[in-house]
Amino acid sequence: MTERMTTDSFKKGLKTRREVMGEPYVERALDAAGAFDWPMQTMVTEQCWNETWNRDGLDRRARSILNLGMIAALNRPKEFQAHVRGAVNNGLTPEEIREICLQIATYCGMPAGLDAFRLAKSVLTEMELIE
Numbered sequence: 275m276t277e278r279m280t281t282d283s284f285k286k287g288l289k290t291r292r293e294v295m296g297e298p299y300v301e302r303a304l305d306a307a308g309a310f311d312w313p314m315q316t317m318v319t320e321q322c323w324n325e326t327w328n329r330d331g332l333d334r335r336a337r338s339i340l341n342l343g344m345i346a347a348l349n350r351p352k353e354f355q356a357h358v359r360g361a362v363n364n365g366l367t368p369e370e371i372r373e374i375c376l377q378i379a380t381y382c383g384m385p386a387g388l389d390a391f392r393l394a395k396s397v398l399t400e401m402e403l404i405e
Contacts, residue, residue, distance in 0.1 A: 294334060296363060341360070347381075
């Protein structure tokens with residue numbers, strides 16, 4: 275779409291983004307981006323998925339745990355659901371995600387915890403990891 279798409283930073287970030295979020299999710303996001311919002315896709319891919327997710331110091335599991343808590347606190351349900359899937363892709367179990375949701379309820383409040391449970395349950399059920 276743009277020249278920036280071929281930068282090393284974009285390529286490395288796109289690889290990580292696909293591994294964590296899954297190919298279909300990433301392709302939908304990129305395919306939906308037009309001239310107006312393509313710069314945001316570039317920024318997310320280069321800065322978030324390359325410059326942050328590819329840093330040493332924390333593994334992907336730890337980054338997923340942090341993301342679930344922060345995104346729940348920010349009340350971003352679509353991103354929360356996407357990152358539940360990413361957390362599973364990074365090796366978290368439904369039981370670990372349940373514990374994260376309980377901690378969200380304690381530190382962010384019961385409404386945030388209830389939403390986190392509903393959203394996580396929806397994704398985990400869709401992924402056929404729980405009934």
